[in-house]
Amino acid sequence: MTAQTPPTPPFRDPRLPLAKRIDDLLGRLRLDERIAFLHQFAPAVERLDIAAFRTGQEALHGVAWMGPATVFPQAVGLGATWNEDLVRRIGEAVSTEVRAMRARDDRVGLNVWAPTVNLLRHPLWGRNEEGYSEDPKLTSAIATAYTRGLRGDHPTYWRTAPVLKHWLAHNNETNRDTTSSSVRPRVLHEYDLRAFRETVEAGAVAGVMPAYNLVNGRPNHVSPYLNEHLRAWTDEDLLVCSDAGAPSNLVDSEHYFDTHEEATAAAIRAGVDSFTDHGTDGSKIVERIQGALTQGLLTADDIDEAVRRQLSVRFRLGEFDPEFDPESDPASDPASDPASGPHTNVTAFDTPAHRALAQEAAEQAIVLLKNEGGLLPLAEDTRIAVVGLLADECKLDWYSGTLIHRSTPLEGLYERFGADRVTFAEGVDRVRLRTAAGTYLSIPEAPDAPDEARGAEGALDPALLAGRTDLPPLTTDATGTDLALVDWGDDVLTLRAPDGRYLSVAEDGYVRASADQPGGWVVQETFRLERHESHGSHGSHEGGHLLKHMGTGLYVSVAADGVKVANENAEIFTLDVTERGVESVTRIASEADAVVVIAGNDPHINGRETEDRTTLRLPQQQERLLRAARAANPNTALVLTSAYPYAVGHDDLPAVLWTAHGGQAAGTALARVLAGDVSPAGRLPQTWYAADTDLPDLLDYDVIGSRQTYLYFEGTPLFPFGHGLSYAGFAYENLSHRVTGDEVKVTFTLTNTSARTADDVPQLYVRAVNPSVPRPRRELAAHRRVTLAPGASTDVTLLAPLAAFAFWDVAQDRLRLEPGAYELLVGASSEDIRLTATVDLDGDPAVPRPVVDAGLDAAAYDDQRGTEIVDRTRTSGDAVTPADGGTGELLFHDCDFGSGVTEVTVEAAGEGAVEFSLNGGPVLAVLNLSATTGPYDYTTLSAGIVAAGVHDVHLRLRGPLRLARVGFSG
Structure with missing residues (x-):
């Protein structure tokens, strides 16, 4: 009797809808197997012939931590290119290398944790190198391009599955697992959520990773925003992967829950699907989940929902369809026929195309900040002195792969100008340490x-x-x-x-x-x-x-x-100095035609993950070298190679350039720009401030109230957002605009007025002329990187969606386009505006707050002083408390009391008092709160008032209380 081949289970049938396949596989998994899937290292299920699966492969600017790989410029450098097409191609190259490396080493994961879309709100943030920009529009544009490249173009199967980092409002390393970012609704919706939302809505994102910090008093790993906002933006299943060790932090450092069973259950119910904790050992997480189930804190349905989202990603990666997945390695499936379709080329790694792309990216990331007196580009016969701590370095950062090729600035200049025309002095002191x-x-x-x-x-x-x-x-x-x-x-x-x-x-x-x-x-x-x-x-x-x-x-x-x-x-020890670095710099600088000083940072020192910077200033040793070079030779160009901005005095310097650490081709790229083979066209993705005094506190996340980033900053920056010079000249002419449907179409003529081919980056900003609430000074709506031949012109069209003109109306709890006049500003940077026009837009008029019917949510204020937002409960909602338990004030504009009210009520917890007044007048009611039993033990207090018509409501909060809501009745 001949044995029959068992039927193919439905989950392995690619003809079935994805949801049915997931349902089938989920039904075949035992509960203990499903629980085990919730750890980062999900074990194999041999009885179903299912392989082990790992969430998490770092791929921020190349494949990281897995040995040799193509190393592209740091993420902030990719942001400086302002070039989505380039970044998409980099994403394609990185995902191709992930697949090629995976074919050789199954430790390489296909669920890639990239890109980082945290906004570069504060330049002292240690992880500045990982983000793209301080602007949500530019950040989302670059992130969308990278995720599209990582995902691939196949309609069904993804080359890799990108996970965005780090959800949400995360810009400090100092006490990053215990600090809370106070984010009011306008900042949340107009700023922090935008970069995530626009990238998710573009359709190439597999999930997100919550950040270590808390937002409004609640850890991101139990944030209700994961379900309320994130998962409402797409019909795709989004995988939420915890950050490393963060699940344990909920108890161990944050003390937000008393037990790990409570914390784990809360994270799963909030939407976390994969726990990155305790390295490769999943037993602790399994034990906690089982304990939560036993205690009734979780149900099997909660487990299934998380596993379902994991399986959705695994199916999209082609794991269960190796014979149909164009990215699979045929060698991994003996039954597959290499001729049956296109499969990953396992040798598609460190290819000439990838090397050329790394150089192209490094060239496009270079920003010419200043160029006076014709020093740059350098003439062919220039004798060049190259000095500085980074002159002969090609630095890596924490998320870099291992270099296969390396090009330092010194090597690039040797290659481009000849070793006989380039001299070098590192400029460091040589010492002996005597005991x-x-x-x-x-x-x-x-x-x-x-x-x-x-x-x-x-x-x-x-x-x-x-x-x-x-x-x-x-x-x-x-x-x-x-x-x-x-x-x-x-x-x-x-x-x-x-x-x-x-x-x-x-x-x-x-x-x-x-x-x-x-x-x-x-x-x-x-x-x-x-x-x-x-x-x-x-x-x-x-x-x-x-x-x-x-x-x-x-x-x-x-x-x-x-x-x-x-x-x-x-x-x-006694230091015996055997050679002074400044002396060697002075010597070679005085003998050269031009000096190139390469200064900046080491990405592992003084500003990196776990460590914020303390100042914008250039380190003193590097400042001394720069001044020594300038004193010896006025033809000194400063090249800042750094992961973040510096405040550098440059009045006496004819030329200043900046590049992020540019990966494997950094030196070649810089030499080509200095020589004029490439005209620089990088643009600053964040404001460069003139001094530390221009900066808010690192933990102040209220970009509106404290006037942060180019959107609101009212001082004079060292170099503005969007700034970048060229060796070419460009003329902007013939601005026109019209409103079509749900967007404003802006068209103008761009002309290269020089004798060299070059790129320009025209930028469109918008500004409300007479806003009813504080609005940005100007806000990026669209941009494009354009290449033009000498003397060539082109018509550039930029589209600004009407949503770009809207703001979050706290009174109506939604985005609202205010009717009125808006300026359209076209230029070469946020401060270099060449063309302007005004457009009148229809919208929804403001209406008074219907406080009699709706009351007031405390966090939906129009303005505040001395308060911070905290969690109303552990699971949802916001409340407001005086900072440090002192005194704070809240202001609510245009509150409509109708024909009149006679009572005010407050919902509050803690201890203290709430004082109520109208229009800045005398206190009309004081509601005293005796100490409640805990921070979430709310009570309702009431007092008599008399109010009718429309007024501004002022509340003064005294003491360590939490105010959740204010209500009124007649």
Whole structure:
């Protein structure tokens, strides 16, 4: 008797609708299997022939953490290109490399955690490098382009499944898991939600990752906005992946819940589908979910809803249809026929096309901030002095892949102008560290690195060098070793051996020259010199320095078995300077025709994930090098290579450029721009402020009230949003506009008036002429990057949807287009406006608040002073409290009391008083609140008033109370 082939289960039948396939598979999974799926590392289900699945593959600007990959410019650099087509092509390249790497290594995941769409509200945010722009329109445009490239063009199967980071209102690393962002409704809807919404609505997003912080007193991982807003924007199933360790934070650091079972249940009910916690060990999450089920905090339906969204992503990635998925690797399915259709080319990795794309992106990301006196572009026969800490560096950041190719500014200039015309001085001091015994720190000769520690072209792989314990530790001897001392600011320094190896501390505590670059989650290559005072019979006097290791907080000591960090016996060092960096800079600068100073940051030091910056200022050591070069040679160009803006005095500098860390082709790209082979056309994606005093507090998220970003900033920026110069000239003429349907169509003529082919980036801004509420000074509505040949003209059409002219009306709890006049501003930056026109738009007129029927939600104020928004309950709603339990004020405009009311009621918790008045007049009622049993134990208080007609309502809050609502009755 011949055995029959078992029928194909419905979930493996691609002819069926996706929902039916998911239902079938979900019904075949046991409850324990479904629970296990909710951890980041979902195990295989062998009885159903279902493979293990991992959420999360970092791919911010190339495939990260999986070894060699094409490294594109940092995300903020991609934002500076203002070029969606370019960014889409980069997304395609990255997703192609993800698939190619996956074919070789199943640890590579197809659910990619990128891009980051957090708005660059505050330039001191440590993760500034990860976002695209301070503007929601530009951010969503670039993010949409990247996600479309990551997703691929197939109508059914996705090449990768992008997850947006980090939901929501997240711009601080300082206490990031315990701080709350107070975000009023207008800021929420007009600013923070917009970048996510427009990208999700574009249709190429698989999910989001909540941020570590709280918003309005509630952790993002239990945010009702996930279901109320995010999932209302699309019919697709969106996967919500937690950030690493955040589920445990709900109890451990935030103390928002008493038990992990409560916290896990609340996160699942709020919409979290995948828990990134405890590394690869899913047992803790499984145990918590099972406990929540036993305690009645969750139901099996709650589990199924989360698993359903996971399965939806897995089906879209083609996991269950390898024979039909054009992206699958035929080698992974022995039954598949390579001739049956297009499959991923597993060699489509580090291709000539990807290398060219990395260079194109690096070139387009360069922003020419200033160019006076004709210094740039440099003439072919220019003798160039190249100086600076970053001149011969190609820096990586935390979310970079390992470089296959590398191009530093120095190498690029050597290649472009010839080594005989380029001189170099790094400009760092060379020192020897003398011990109290009179000996010096000495670096033993390193043995040859093993083959597995070498990457492409024989380069040492920094991931393999850092933390090595097989190298001999530092010792001391009579002569010692010269060390390059680099001060990165805030007294944080690195020490580097003559052969380029950085001093680093491994897990055993010994100090070795073992790192190719500073790096790692905890950087082990940074130190701080602390002055040591000696105390003797003649009083205190300076007695050398202690060398503190920043990664461990311990001090360097000298022992018989080598130099180490320890809790005791800290060595007292004297610095003997053997070479002054400023002197070498002065020498080569004075002998050159032009000087190029390369300054900026190391992405792992003083401003990165877990660490905000403290100042906009350039580190003092780099400032000294810049001034020395300028004093020696007036033809000095400053190139800032950085992950964020700086406040740099530039009045005496003829040329200033900025580029984010530009990936593998950074040096070649910069040299081509300096030489004029490419006319720069990058534009600033965020405001560059002139001084720290221009900045609000890092934790002040009210962009409207504190006048933040180019939208509201009323000072004079160092360089404005959208700014960027060119070697070419462009004329803007013939502006016309008309309203068609639900958009305003703006057309003008753009002409290249120069003798070189170049790009320009015309920008359309809009502004309400006579707004009834505070509105942006101007707001980006559309832009386009245009390439024009010499003397060529083109008609440019930019479309501004009517929604771009609307604001969030807190009285009506919706977006509202106010009727009236609006300016259309076309120009080369937010401050360089070339053409203007005015359009009159119809809209919905304002109406008084119907407070008798609807009351007032406390958080829906028009203005406030001294308050912050907190959670009304753990699951939903907002309340308002005085900051620090003091006194705060709320203002509500145009409240309609109709024919009259005689009573005011407040819903509040805590302890304190609410004072009620109208139009800034005398207090009409005081409602005193005795202490309630907890922050969510609300009570209703009432007092008599007399009010009729339309008035402004003023509320003064005193004490640590939470005000949720105000009501009125007659």
